[in-house]
Amino acid sequence: MFSLNLIKTFPISVLLAILPAGPLSATDYYVATSGNNQNPGTQNQPFRTVARGINAARQPGDTVLIRAGIYPQSRTLNLxxxxxxxxxITLKAFENEEVIIDGSNLPEDATLIAVLAHHIRIQGLTVRNSQKIGISIWGPGTRVHAVEVSGNRVHHCQNSGIYAGFNRLSDPVRDLLIADNIISECSLMNEGGRFSQWSFGAGAGLSRNVTLRNNTVSQCYGEGIGLYLSNKGTIEGNTVHDNFSVNIYLDNTTNTRVSRNLVYSTEDQRFYRFNHPASGIQIANENYPGFNNPSSDNTIVGNILVNNFHAIYSGSYQRGGGLKRTLIAHNTACGSTGSLLHIDADRGHDQSHIVNNIFQQTGNAPLTDANGAVDQIDFDHNLWFGGTPQQVVLGTGDIRANPQWKNPGGYQIEDYDLHPLSPAKNRGIRVNELSSFYPDQSASSTVNLGAR
Incomplete structure (x- = not known):
């Protein structure tokens, strides 16, 4: 055993060698179209290619800052x-400069940016012309988690704009944030009726704790935003319009909250299926051999749905299963080419609630199309206008009157503010006890119907 005095006589260099090493300092690496890959990657001597910058960023905390310009890629950029x-580790545009990552020269069926590790951020880029997925987050959750993709513009991708997933439910990709992105004109492989496979503008499969927040997703030849075989997701504050078949889709998805989204069709018939626009929010269970995660315990609250095919759709096709412990509350649905509320016949409905919603039909389509037994769905305190709802959907506290929105049929959230004298004012019931996802309303003595 060393004595204290003996240790004090050691040279400083020896003492430093004994002490545990601290974390290496994070480094900012720069990339510019005027750079050179033989440079050190500093701001004054940047790299030339994004791939070189990514390869240099090996230590936690490192950032790759890309200066303005177009960066064509012939291979996938792997993080x-x-x-x-x-x-x-962060890949981002420099101080709001326009950085375009272009995949026109990629091989067929190649993704443009692939996240293959954890604690990665991608920020402020324009990602375009991918031959497959624009930004892919793929792998087991033990390896791929804590990824943030925010503030990007993703467009003209053959497959999804932003997609996360894996192939094992036992270790799903997890803990992801996809926020404040603009995604458009993706799933181009299906353009013109060439349906090779379904894909999302933005979404995830075999995932857990994925949040899609404040994105704008439009004009994609597949579903707009979606989750499948997923658990504990959040889809909130997004604007989703003019996508193909379904704008927001929960497929074999559980414990997920869909809230405060603005979902609509502008009647752009390029994105019609069977002569109809996409449905607004749809829940179903498709067949995935070897996987089992039937939709349940989901919360659909505070959304505004305008001019869709069906505003809210429960589908029993393929596996079926019905609405299980599902809360559909405080949504505003205005106009549709089909019914505003469509429920397929299914014997699996269980302990579900459809309450405090406003349904106003503006054309000749019916207000509701509920099929089969729906006695396991509680309908309560909904407002119906513009037609006659089916007897099976009527409940205590229902209202049959014009909700008096500011501008029904518009495509802005504020269009659905209630007039001060609206019959929907102060006519709802508290629903926080029906779902752990719904906020506590105990501080308020009055509850309005609808989303606004």
Whole structure:
């Protein structure tokens, strides 16, 4: 055993060698179209290619800052070096400069940017012309988690704009944030009726704790935003319009909240299926051999749905299963080419609630199309206008009157503010006790119907 005095006589260099090493300092690496890959990657001597910058960013906390310009890619950009909690590896545009990552020269069926590790951020880029997915987040949750993709513009991708997933429910990709992105004109492989496979503008499969927040997703030849075989997701504050078949889709998805989204069709018939626009929000269970995660315990609250095919759709096709412990509350549905509320016949409905919604039909389509037994769905305090709802959907506290919105049929959230004298004012019931996802309303003595 060393004595204290003996240790004090060691040279400083030896003492430093004994002490545990601290974390390496994070480094900013720069990329510019005027750079050179033989440079050190500093701001004054940047790299030339994005791939070189990504390869240099190997330590947690490192950032690749890309200067303005167009960066054509002939190979997938793989982010495979992980960060750590609080020390993400980041790929981003420099100070709001326009950075375009272009995949026109990629091989057929190649993704443009692939996240293959944890604690990664991608921010402020324009990602275009991918031959497959624009930004892919793929892998087991043990390896791929804590990924943030925010503030990007993704367009003209053959497959999804932004997609996360894996192939095992036992280790799903997890803990992801996809926020404030603009995604458009993706799933181009299906353009013109060439349906090779379904894909999302933005979404995830075999995932857990994925949040899609404040994105705008439009004009994609597949579903707009979606989750399948997923658990504990959040889809909130998005604007989703003019996508193909379904704008927001929960497929074999559980414990997920869909809230405060603006979902609509502008009657752009390029994105019609069977001569109809996409449905607004749809829940179903398709067949995935070897996987089992039937939709249940989902919350659909505070959404505004305008001019869709069906505003809210429960489908029993393929596996079926019905609405299980599902809360559909405080939504505003205005106009549709089909019914505003469509429920397929299914014996699987269980402990579900459709309450405090406003349904106003503006054309000749019916208000509701509920099929089969719906006695396991509680309908209560809904407003119906513009037609006659079926007897089976009527409940205590229902209202049959014009809701008096500011501008029904418009495509802005404020169009659905209630007039001060609206019959929907102060006519709802508290529903927080029906779902753990719904906020506590105990502080308020009055509850309005609808989303506004």
């Amino acid at each position: 495979a070096n992980p960060g750590t909690e609080g020390r993400f």
